[in-house]
Amino acid sequence: MGIIEECITQLDTSMILGIETSVDHVGVAVGDYRGIRAHSMLASDRRHAESLTPMIQFVLQQADATMADLSAIAVDVGPGLFTGMRVGIASAASLAWALELPVVPVCSLDVLAMNAEWSDNVVAASLDARRGEVYWALYRMRGVGIEPLRLTEPMVSSPEDMAVHLADRGEDIVCTGTGFIRHAGLFDDVPWALMAGQPYAFPTVQKVVVLASHRIAADDTVQPGAITPMYLRAPDAEINWLTRVVTQ
Numbered sequence: 001m002g003i004i005e006e007c008i009t010q011l012d013t014s015m016i017l018g019i020e021t022s023v024d025h026v027g028v029a030v031g032d033y034r035g036i037r038a039h040s041m042l043a044s045d046r047r048h049a050e051s052l053t054p055m056i057q058f059v060l061q062q063a064d065a066t067m068a069d070l071s072a073i074a075v076d077v078g079p080g081l082f083t084g085m086r087v088g089i090a091s092a093a094s095l096a097w098a099l100e101l102p103v104v105p106v107c108s109l110d111v112l113a114m115n116a117e118w119s120d121n122v123v124a125a126s127l128d129a130r131r132g133e134v135y136w137a138l139y140r141m142r143g144v145g146i147e148p149l150r151l152t153e154p155m156v157s158s159p160e161d162m163a164v165h166l167a168d169r170g171e172d173i174v175c176t177g178t179g180f181i182r183h184a185g186l187f188d189d190v191p192w193a194l195m196a197g198q199p200y201a202f203p204t205v206q207k208v209v210v211l212a213s214h215r216i217a218a219d220d221t222v223q224p225g226a227i228t229p230m231y232l233r234a235p236d237a238e239i240n241w242l243t244r245v246v247t248q
Contacts, residue, residue, distance in 0.1 A: 014071045016212050017060075017095070020205035021052065021088030022080025022108045023127070023178075027205030028055040030063040030070075031213070036206050038062035049087045056091075067099060072221060074104040074212030076111060076203060078230040079135040079154060080127060085229050093224040102221035104212035107230055111203035111211055112177050113139040113148045116196055119174045122151065124166055126159075126179025127203075134159050134179035135232060138166075147214045156232040159183040167192065176200045 015037075020027035029039035038059045042051050060066060075092035078085045089105075096103045113125040119141050126136035135156050139148040157165075159179065163186050166173050176196035180187060187193040215221065 014213075014216065015065060015069050016072050016074050016104070016209050016216070017056065017070050018205045018209035018212060019052070019056075019073070019075045019088045019092050020111075020203060020208050021084040021091075022076040022078050023084065023202050024081070025202065026051045026055060026084075027208070028052070028059045029205040029209050030059050030065060031206070031209040036209060037065070039206055041205065052087060052091050056095075067095075070095075070099060070101060072102050072104055072212065072216055073099075074106060074208050074215075075227070076108050076205075076208055077105040077227060078108055079129065079156065079232045080108045082231070085231075089227050089229055093227055096224040102216075103224055103227055104215045104221050105227050106208055106211050106215070107137075107154060108203045109135060109137045109154050109177075110139075110148060110150070111207045112200075113137070113141070114207040114211065115200035115204070116174045116176045117141050117144050117146070117148070121172050121174050121194065122169070123148065123174045123176060124162075124180075126162065126175070126177040128178040128182040129156055129233070132158060133233070134162055134183065136162050136177075136179055138173075145210055147211055154230065154232060159186055163187065163190070178202065 015032045018029040025041055025043045027041045030037050040055050040059050073092045073096045075088050109125045113123050116123045123139045126134045129135045133156050137154045138151040141148050172192050174194045178201050181201055
């Protein structure tokens with residue numbers, strides 16, 4: 001078998017399980033070279049741990065697949081909700097260890113930016129980080145279904161600082177994500193801010209699988225023990241403890 005034929009065979013048999021728990025919903029999807037075969041999304045109200053396992057079983061059943069058919073696990077590693085991120089990462093690592101599969105960690109902002117993959121403008125992807133802050137990064141889109149190019153690294157700041165940074169670029173920017181929706185008042189009358197709107201507010205698990213497929217093709221995977229959450233700031237529990245110590 002030649003190299004091309006071998007690559008096609010590997011592509012045909014690759015099936016990715018995607019896990020999204022970094023935001024206020026839980027998403028699970030299964031995809032292969034034909035696209036997304038099955039997916040499910042549930043507004044979890046922070047019940048990520050209770051929802052995830054039955055959703056994985058349901059999606060595999062809908063895809064007419066089993067755990068043995070999987071070739072990789074993809075998981076959103078943040079930034080996002082700390083508890084949700086940990087649930088998703090722990091589940092992905094456990095499955096990967098048990099099935100001896102590689103893991104594809106993806107950034108929530110990279111996934112979110114793909115909601116604006118149609119854009120010819122720079123895209124700003126931002127998630128509400130709570131505590132008066134936002135997570136955000138800038139991207140140049142490279143076509144539908146293609147991994148976006150980062151123009152900045154993911155960061156956390158006040159929404160005001162983000163707005164100043166974006167205005168300083170002096171160009172129209174497509175703005176997508178809950179960071180812009182939560183702080184819409186800052187951008188209501190800003191001519192350069194092209195708001196993508198509520199339908200594009202969250203990273204989706206389908207895009208987690210699409211993004212992971214590019215990483216797998218580039219052999220960009222990790223072993224289960226090497227998954228690292230992208231926190232960008234200290235977990236809220238640590239912040240609360242430090243605040244309590246300082247004020248005592």
